[in-house]
Amino acid sequence: MQVLKNYKFSIILLAGVLVGAIAGTIMGEKSAVLQPFADVFLNMVFVIIVPLVFVSIAGSIASMTNLKKLGKILGIFFLVVVVTGIITAILALITGLIFNPALNAEVSFGKAVQDQAAASLDIVGLITVSDFVELLSLKHMMALIVFAILFGISVSSIGEEGAPVSKLLNSLSSVLNKIVSIVMYYAPVGIACYFATLIGKVGNQIVWSVARASIIYVAFCILFFILFSFLATYFGGGKTGIKRFWKNIWLPLTTAMGTCSSTACIPVNRLAVKQMGIPDEIGDIIVPLGANMHKNGVVAVQMIKIIFLFGIFNMTMGTGDMVKAVLVALISGIIVGTIPSGGFIGELFICTAFGFPMEAVPILVILGTITDPLCTMVNVTGDPAISMVISRIIEGKNWIKQKIGAVTQA
Numbered sequence: 577m578q579v580l581k582n583y584k585f586s587i588i589l590l591a592g593v594l595v596g597a598i599a600g601t602i603m604g605e606k607s608a609v610l611q612p613f614a615d616v617f618l619n620m621v622f623v624i625i626v627p628l629v630f631v632s633i634a635g636s637i638a639s640m641t642n643l644k645k646l647g648k649i650l651g652i653f654f655l656v657v658v659v660t661g662i663i664t665a666i667l668a669l670i671t672g673l674i675f676n677p678a679l680n681a682e683v684s685f686g687k688a689v690q691d692q693a694a695a696s697l698d699i700v701g702l703i704t705v706s707d708f709v710e711l712l713s714l715k716h717m718m719a720l721i722v723f724a725i726l727f728g729i730s731v732s733s734i735g736e737e738g739a740p741v742s743k744l745l746n747s748l749s750s751v752l753n754k755i756v757s758i759v760m761y762y763a764p765v766g767i768a769c770y771f772a773t774l775i776g777k778v779g780n781q782i783v784w785s786v787a788r789a790s791i792i793y794v795a796f797c798i799l800f801f802i803l804f805s806f807l808a809t810y811f812g813g814g815k816t817g818i819k820r821f822w823k824n825i826w827l828p829l830t831t832a833m834g835t836c837s838s839t840a841c842i843p844v845n846r847l848a849v850k851q852m853g854i855p856d857e858i859g860d861i862i863v864p865l866g867a868n869m870h871k872n873g874v875v876a877v878q879m880i881k882i883i884f885l886f887g888i889f890n891m892t893m894g895t896g897d898m899v900k901a902v903l904v905a906l907i908s909g910i911i912v913g914t915i916p917s918g919g920f921i922g923e924l925f926i927c928t929a930f931g932f933p934m935e936a937v938p939i940l941v942i943l944g945t946i947t948d949p950l951c952t953m954v955n956v957t958g959d960p961a962i963s964m965v966i967s968r969i970i971e972g973k974n975w976i977k978q979k980i981g982a983v984t985q986a
Contacts, residue, residue: 585760586836586945592764593771593942597783600775607776610769617766618934620759625924626712628752630724635745636868637728638738649861652969656962657870661909664800664872665902668879671796677789677880678887717921717928721907770938782888786939789884790946793877797950800876805961812964813853813976820852820976821964825957832956833949838867841956853976854963862966866959873954875909877947878922881940885932888939897930904929 600607705711705719731738731745774782809821828845835841842864849859862870882901886893893901908922923940926932944951967975 586948588764589767589942589945592768596768596771597775599768600772603772604776607772611773614766614770614773614938617759617762617770618937620762621937622714622924622934624752624755624759625714625717625921626720627748628756629717629720629921630727631745631748631752633721633724634728634731635742635749637725638731638742638745649858649966649970650865652966653862653865653870653962656965657866657910658906660804660870660872660958660962661875661906662902664875664909665879665905667800668796668876668905669883669898669901671792672880672883673893675792676887677792677884678785679788680785714924714934715928717925718907767938767942770935771942774935774939782939785884785888786943786946789880789943793880793943793947794950796876796880797873797947797954800872801954801957804872805957808958808961809964812961812966812968816976817852817964821960824848824851825960828956828960829953832952836948836952838871838952838955841952842867845956845959849960849963852960852964854960854967855971855975858967858970859963862963863959866962867956869910870958870962871909871955872958873909873951874922875905876954877944877951878905878908878926881923881943882926882930884943885926885930885936885940889932900929 599610703718703722705716710716711720711723728745731741805821805825806818809817813820825848828841828848831841831844832838845867846859846863849863850856879901882904883893886897904926908925923937923944924934926940927934927936964976971978
C-alpha cells in the first residue's frame with residue numbers, strides 16, 4: 577500500500593499517457609483541438625523555470641556557511657562526483673549509440689531546429705551572455721546556472737551580511753516549489769492532451785520508441801550498478817569492502833525503488849554506511865551531499881534522452897554534440913538534480929542546449945517517469961560506494977580493518 581502511495585502520481589501520469597494515446601489513435605489529426613490544453617500546462621511549467629533555477633541553486637549554495645570546514649573531504653567528493661559522472665555519461669553515450677533508443681522513429685519539427693542542434697560547440701556562448709536580461713530567457717539555461725552559482729558563493733562568502741539574502745532565497749524557493757506542486761495537479765491532463773495531439777500527428781511509433789529507450793536504460797542501470805559497486809567498493813575496502821557493501825545495501829536499494837526519492841533514502845543510507853564501517857565524519861557528509869549532487873542515474877538517463885531526441889528528429893550526432901551531451905548530462909546530475917521537481921528543468925536544459933523544440937519536453941518527462949525507480953536506485957546505492965573510496969583516500973588503505981570491531985558491535 578505504501579509503494580502504491582509513493583507511485584500514485586506516476587501511475588496517474590502514465591494513465592494520462594495511455595488515455596492520450598488512445599484518444600490520439602481514435603481522433604487522428606482531429607486531436608489537434610486538444611493542443612491548447614497541452615500548451616497551458618507547458619506554458620505554466622516554462623514560466624516558472626527561470627526563477628526556480630536561480631533561487632534554488634543560489635539559495636542552496638548561500639546556505640553553505642560551513643563550507644571551509646569540510647576541506648579535504650569536500651574536495652575529494654567533488655572530484656569523485658565529476659570523474660564518475662563523466663565515466664557514466666561516456667558509458668551511457670556508447671550504449672545509446674550502439675542500441676539506438678529511437679530506432680525507426682522520426683519526428684519532424686522543421687529544418688531550423690535541426691540546424692540549431694547541429695551547430696558547433698560554443699562553450700563561451702553556452703555558459704555566458706552579454707546582457708543580464710538574456711539570463712531571463714529559457715534559451716540560456718546554462719548561463720543562468722553559472723550566474724546562480726556565483727551569486728550563491730558571493731552571498732555565502734560575506735557572512736552575516738548575506739544572511740538576510742540567503743533567508744530570502746530559501747523562502748522564495750519554498751514559494752516557487754509550492755507553485756510547482758500546484759501546477760502538477762494539472763500535469764496528467766496536460767500530458768494526456770499532449771500525447772493525444774502528438775500521436776494524432778505522428779502515429780504510435782513514438783510510444784514504442786519511448787518503451788525501447790526505457791528498456792535500454794533499465795538494462796544499462798542494472799549492469800552499471802553491479803559493475804560500479806564492485807569496482808568502487810573493491811578499491812575502497814578490498815574484499816572486505818565488497819562483502820560489507822552487499823550485506824548492507826539492500827535496504828537503501830529497495831527504499832530507493834519504492835520511494836523514487838534520493839532524499840527519502842538519506843536515513844537508511846546513513847544507517848547502511850555506518851554498518852559498513854565508514855567513518856561518521858565521512859558518512860555524515862557524503863550521504864546527504866550525495867543525495868543531492870551524486871546522481872549517476874540522472875547522468876545516464878539524461879544521456880539516453882539526448883540520444884533519443886537526436887534519433888526521433890533524425891539528426892546526426894557529431895563529435896561536438898557528443899562533448900556537449902557529456903557536459904549537459906554531468907551538469908544535470910550534479911546541479912539540476914539538487915532542485916526539487918528538477919526533472920522538468922533537466923528536460924528543458926536538454927532542449928535549450930541542443931535547440932530541440934519545447935514540444936519534446938513531455939516525451940522526456942514520460943521517459944523519466946518510467947525509468948525513475950532504477951534511476952533512483954543507481955543514485956542512492958552510489959553514495960555508500962563512493963564513501964568507501966573517499967574513506968580509503970582520507971583514512972588510508974587499512975581504514976576498514978580498523979573499523980571492523982566497531983561495526984561488529986553496531
